[in-house]
Amino acid sequence: MCKAIFFKLLFSAVLFINSICVNAHSFETVVAKIKPSVVGVGLYDALGTQTHQLKGTGFVFGEGNYIATNYHVVSEDLDPKIVQYHIVFAGSGRSPRIFRAEIVAKDPAHDLAILKIDSKLTPVVLAGETMLADGTEVLLTGFPIGAILGLYPATHKGIIAASTPDIIPSVNANQLTTQMLSRLDKPNLIYQLDITAYPGNSGSPLYNASNGEVIGVLNKVFIKETKEAVLEKPSGISYAIPILYLRKLANDQGIKL
Structure with missing residues (x-):
């Protein structure tokens, strides 16, 4: 009787540990899939103390040449008297690829903006329109x-x-x-x-x-x-x-x- 209970508890513990390992592996796989699509969104300012300024984050979607970000990240008016334009940083570390970007859509009410670049990067997969449940x-x-x-x-x-x-x-x-x-x-x-x-x-x-x-x-x-x-x-x-x-x-x- 005691031996049966022991093996039952041992089996449950093994299943629990396996589920943790599978979960961890799943997270690693999902993050690795998303990271190439995450980009920096910023500003090029020819006269700035720092010419290439990182303002926030964005991500690639659609056919690979569109970037989603917050409207407040790109809402600053550009100065027409100097060379300024929006830029996207792709990759990571000290030597990212930098692309000139233009704003093609704004939705201030929902704090969203869409930028477009001339090159194509790896896009994410967007979920459907149904809201996910609490606890997800x-x-x-x-x-x-x-x-x-x-x-x-x-x-x-x-x-x-x-x-x-x-x-x-x-x-x-x-x-x-x-x-x-x-x-x-x-x-x-x-x-x-x-x-x-x-x-x-x-x-x-x-x-x-x-x-x-x-x-x-x-x-x-x-x-x-x-x-x-x-x-x-x-x-x-x-x-x-x-x-x-x-x-x-x-x-x-x-x-x-």
């Missing part, structure tokens, strides 16, 4: 603090904590803007994530840990104290725009997905 395990790959640490893609793991309205509650009603009030009337649902992200991760692909399909675009981090403290004391709460809004923006531009 997800991965995030991008360039946290990339302007300082450089082009070394880092991956973080977490879960979808909730699908929540795209509005951060204000301390009091006096701080509610007209735009925020309109969102309260007709809220767009976005993903709230139990995952750590940092400045530089804006525009990073959020993808399903089981199959690598991109389900969203990271666009903001909840700050507990001050912006200066976000590196020292990250909240672990981040938000991502569901991929259905990128699909709509791409379809409106006739981009083949």
Whole structure:
């Protein structure tokens, strides 16, 4: 009797360990598949102290020549008096390939932008338009603090904590803007994530840990104290725009997905 129980427990333990190993191997495979599609998004400024400036993260989609990122990453007006243009960094390390890029679509309401380059890179696979369930395990790959640490893609793991309205509650009603009030009337649902992200991760692909399909675009981090403290004391709460809004923006531009 005791021997039977012992072997049953031993068998269960072996199955548990095997499942952990399979999971780890699965994560490695999925991350390796996504990393070639993750790019840096930045600005070339001929008169800047640093001519090639990394502003955030993006990812390749469509037929390989389109880049998705956040609108706020590329929203800075270019100075017509000097040579400035948007650029995309592909690869990693100190010698990435750099491509000139143009903005072909903007959606400020959903904090999305699409850039186009003349070359073709490895695209991701976009998930469908159905929102994923709370508790789904997800991965995030991008360039946290990339302007300082450089082009070394880092991956973080977490879960979808909730699908929540795209509005951060204000301390009091006096701080509610007209735009925020309109969102309260007709809220767009976005993903709230139990995952750590940092400045530089804006525009990073959020993808399903089981199959690598991109389900969203990271666009903001909840700050507990001050912006200066976000590196020292990250909240672990981040938000991502569901991929259905990128699909709509791409379809409106006739981009083949």
